[in-house]
Amino acid sequence: MPGQFFHQIFGDVARSLQDEAGSRASYARLEAPSDTPPDRLTERELGFLAQRDSLFIASVTQTGWPYVQHRGGPQGFVRHLGGNRIGFPAYQGNAQYISAGNLTADARVALIMLDYPTRRRLKLIGHAQIVRVGADPAWPPPAEAAGDAVLAAMVIDVIGYDWNCPKYITPRFTRDELDGEMAALALENTQLREQLARLQENRQ
Numbered sequence: 001m002p003g004q005f006f007h008q009i010f011g012d013v014a015r016s017l018q019d020e021a022g023s024r025a026s027y028a029r030l031e032a033p034s035d036t037p038p039d040r041l042t043e044r045e046l047g048f049l050a051q052r053d054s055l056f057i058a059s060v061t062q063t064g065w066p067y068v069q070h071r072g073g074p075q076g077f078v079r080h081l082g083g084n085r086i087g088f089p090a091y092q093g094n095a096q097y098i099s100a101g102n103l104t105a106d107a108r109v110a111l112i113m114l115d116y117p118t119r120r121r122l123k124l125i126g127h128a129q130i131v132r133v134g135a136d137p138a139w140p141p142p143a144e145a146a147g148d149a150v151l152a153a154m155v156i157d158v159i160g161y162d163w164n165c166p167k168y169i170t171p172r173f174t175r176d177e178l179d180g181e182m183a184a185l186a187l188e189n190t191q192l193r194e195q196l197a198r199l200q201e202n203r204q
Contacts, residue, residue: 003032004039005160008125038159041084045161048115048122049078049086053174057154058110059102059128069099071154078113087155090130099154100130109156112164117173119166126158 006027010018018024054072061067071088078088090100103109107127114121131153173181 003030003160004036005123005125005162006031007034007036008160038084038157039161041080041086041158041161045122046080048120049080049113050076051115052076052078052113055088055111055113057099059099060106060108061098061102062105067098067102081155084126084158085155086124086158087131087153089150090152090154091150103128103130111156114169116169117171117177119169119171121164121166121169122161123164124156124158124161126156126160128154128156131155 010027010031015024018027053075054070055078056068056070058066058068073089073091078086081087107129109126109128111124111126112121113124133150133152
């Protein structure tokens with residue numbers, strides 16, 4: 001149960017607004033006390049993470065602005081490093097180092113990952129750090145993403161998570177997913193054409 005997630009995310013104003021909306025009672029039952037351990041990642045969450053090829057991660061700038069970046073890689077680029085720790089490779093990009101800089105002042109991050117075909121959405125919060133290549137035996141992972149060099153990994157100790165409502169997630173499909181469906185349809189079409197040709201031959 002994501003009780004720690006709700007405790008960390010809800011503020012006093014949000015709780016007051018929930019009171020006004022009539023939703024506070026249900027959320028209060030889910031919210032954990034401050035001394036509750038982190039929400040434990042289960043096989044459900046870890047399995048979902050292992051299937052992802054992209055995510056969005058938010059950090060806080062030193063001027064107080066929220067900053068969101070997209071991160072991606074081959075399916076499974078997010079790794080489980082034991083317990084509630086996950087990580088993913090930090091491929092060399094445009095060398096702005098905004099997220100890395102943000103983490104030096106505030107390690108808190110929030111992640112959101114989506115599975116568009118099944119309309120599932122997982123939100124995570126935790127404390128992140130940049131781990132240089134060679135500093136941890138679990139890294140570096142293979143540099144599969146477009147040949148980019150893996151210089152470091154972002155390692156996150158998850159303290160809370162929540163499975164979000166799928167209501168407004170529009171189903172979308174990757175090229176690989178569509179290619180698989182189209183290949184099956186093409187095979188079925190070929191088989192039907194062959195059956196039709198045999199029936200026509202038998203009638204002659």
